[in-house]
Every structure is written in C-alpha cells, then in structure tokens.
Amino acid sequence: MSKIAFIGLGNMGGGMAANQAKAGHQVMAFDLSADALKRAEAAGCTPVASVAEAVAGADVVITMLPAGPHVMSVYSEQVLPNAPKSALLLDCSTIDVDTARKVATLATEAGFTFADAPVSGGTAAADAGTLAFMVGCDEGVFAKVEAALEPMSRITIRAGDHGAGQAAKICNNMLLGISMIGTCEAIALAEKLGLDPERFFEIASKSSGQCWSVSNYYPWPGPVPTAPSNRNYEGGFATAMMLKDLKLAQDAAAKAGASTPLAAQAEALYALFNNLGNGQKDFSAMLQMLRGKQG
Numbered sequence: 001m002s003k004i005a006f007i008g009l010g011n012m013g014g015g016m017a018a019n020q021a022k023a024g025h026q027v028m029a030f031d032l033s034a035d036a037l038k039r040a041e042a043a044g045c046t047p048v049a050s051v052a053e054a055v056a057g058a059d060v061v062i063t064m065l066p067a068g069p070h071v072m073s074v075y076s077e078q079v080l081p082n083a084p085k086s087a088l089l090l091d092c093s094t095i096d097v098d099t100a101r102k103v104a105t106l107a108t109e110a111g112f113t114f115a116d117a118p119v120s121g122g123t124a125a126a127d128a129g130t131l132a133f134m135v136g137c138d139e140g141v142f143a144k145v146e147a148a149l150e151p152m153s154r155i156t157i158r159a160g161d162h163g164a165g166q167a168a169k170i171c172n173n174m175l176l177g178i179s180m181i182g183t184c185e186a187i188a189l190a191e192k193l194g195l196d197p198e199r200f201f202e203i204a205s206k207s208s209g210q211c212w213s214v215s216n217y218y219p220w221p222g223p224v225p226t227a228p229s230n231r232n233y234e235g236g237f238a239t240a241m242m243l244k245d246l247k248l249a250q251d252a253a254a255k256a257g258a259s260t261p262l263a264a265q266a267e268a269l270y271a272l273f274n275n276l277g278n279g280q281k282d283f284s285a286m287l288q289m290l291r292g293k294q295g
C-alpha cells in the first residue's frame with residue numbers, strides 16, 4: 001500500500017482518486033470544493049484541509065487540475081516545499097507544453113522525480129479506471145510511473161522526455177477536434193442529399209471515411225448507443241474542454257512555427273459554438289449547429 005496525495009477531485013480526478021483507494025492505497029485527497037471532498041470521502045479517500053497536509057509523507061503525488069496556471073502555482077507554492085523528496089510527482093492535467101517543462105525543471109532542480117501524464121478518455125474512463133496515459137519523463141523512471149498509474153489506466157505509453165506527454169495529448173485532441181467536424185459536415189450533407197444518416201454510418205464506418213468520431217462517437221443518435229448523441233449531448237467531452245485543447249494546440253503551433261490551418265478553423269467553429277451557449281454540451285453537438293439547428 002502506498003500513501004497517495006491526490007489534488008483536484010473534479011469530474012476526472014474524483015473517479016481517478018476513487019480507483020486508487022479501491023486498489024488499497026491510502027489516498028489523502030484535497031480540492032478547493034467542499035462537495036468534491038465529500039464525494040472523495042464517500043469513495044474511500046481521506047479528505048484533508050490543504051495541499052501541504054495531503055503531500056506530507058506521500059509516496060506519490062497526483063494532480064488533476066484545470067489548466068497550466070493552477071498546476072504551476074500548486075507545485076511551486078505548495079507541493080515542492082512540502083512533499084518528501086522521495087515522492088513521485090505526476091501531473092495528469094492537460095496543460096501547455098511550456099508550463100509542463102517549467103514545472104518539470106523546478107521539480108527536478110528541487111530533487112524530485114516528475115512526469116507529465118495527461119489522459120485520453122473522459123469521465124466514464126476515469127470512473128472505470130480505463131484511461132490512456134501519455135507520459136513525459138526520463139526513460140529510467142517510466143516503470144515506476146506506469147506502476148503508480150496502473151489502478152487508473154487501460155494503457156500507459158511513454159511519449160518521450162518532460163513535456164512530450166502534453167505534446168502527444170494536444171496533437172491527439174487537435175486531430176479529434178478536426179475529425180469530429182469532418183464527421184458532422186458529412187452527416188449534415190448526407191441529410192441534405194436525402195441519405196439517411198444511419199445508413200451513412202453503416203457505409204462510412206466500413207469505408208475510407210472511417211475514424212474514431214464515426215465508429216465510436218457518431219454524432220447522430222442511434223448507430224453508436226454509448227455516444228452522447230443518444231443523451232441529448234449531455235455528459236461526454238464538453239465543448240469548452242475541446243475548445244481549451246484546440247487553443248493549446250494553436251498556441252503551441254504558433255510558438256513552434258507549425259502550419260495547422262484546419263485546426264485554426266476547428267478552433268474558430270468551437271469558439272462560436274461555445275459562445276452560443278453550448279460550452280457544457282458534448283463536443284459532438286457541433287452537428288446541430290452545422291445542420292442549422294444551433295445546438
């Protein structure tokens with residue numbers, strides 16, 4: 001049994017912390033939200049009143065926070081000054097590559113082992129312990145990182161050195177944002193041409209248009225029963241989150257000098273859809289705007 005400090009018990013972190021507790025670890029849980037702390041306690045974690053209290057004596061520190069500034073301040077002001085140097089530090093939040101590398105440098109200079117370990121898979125995978133982790137860390141510590149993530153994971157892949165996990169996450173979600181819009185446009189055109197979108201699914205999912213957005217997340221209700229399109233686009237992966245990831249990708253592309261014109265269009269479309277009041281709807285609800293239904 002390890003002593004795990006878990007910081008950030010939101011939609012994702014709540015389920016992830018619960019799975020560490022289910023695996024028999026002692027989970028010292030902290031969040032700014034009292035409701036999140038109550039849910040964590042009900043799931044077998046020990047709620048504490050501060051980050052400092054959570055990380056005291058920890059073997060592993062896991063953070064699942066909204067964005068880069070939260071991660072930087074929690075590590076620089078609270079985790080690094082209070083955790084034992086032997087603790088393995090794992091940031092599973094989705095943040096920009098530069099901040100991930102800065103936090104890694106601060107942690108390494110302070111004598112810690114750190115990895116960026118963002119995830120693919122939404123809240124259902126967080127609850128089920130079936131997330132895919134993409135890790136940026138020194139090669140020599142990867143086995144230790146993989147073992148610590150095991151109760152929350154379906155697969156863990158080392159992407160490269162510090163920051164590479166975030167780079168992989170940003171590129172993957174950029175591709176997803178683009179492919180979802182392509183899928184929605186194809187369905188909207190099919191409908192206008194008098195082709196049944198369910199019949200189009202049968203064809204596209206077995207033809208060269210096949211992709212994850214078609215086969216696993218079809219935005220028209222019916223063909224993929226688990227897709228949020230069957231639940232009025234409730235739950236799933238929020239439009240606001242997709243927009244956040246596309247912004248991260250565009251910022252990274254601008255800094256790196258990469259050309260990403262389709263992702264720029266995808267970001268503009270998701271920004272519009274978000275501003276129309278759809279930020280909490282699943283990102284596949286974009287179909288409704290492209291059908292002229294607003295969402």
Ligand code: NAD
Pocket residue numbers: 007008009010011012013030031032033036064065066067070074092093094095119120121122123236237238241244
């Ligand atoms: P969330 O907003 O539900 O949870 C974040 C939690 O962090 C909140 O409970 C908040 O109170 C807490 N928090 C903020 N600042 C804090 C601080 N200083 N100390 C302690 N707690 C603090 O967000 P989420 O959906 O759980 O996402 C978390 C991260 O995972 C994000 O970076 C997101 O991009 C990424 N992610 C989310 C999904 C998803 O489907 N929701 C999927 C993959 C990755």
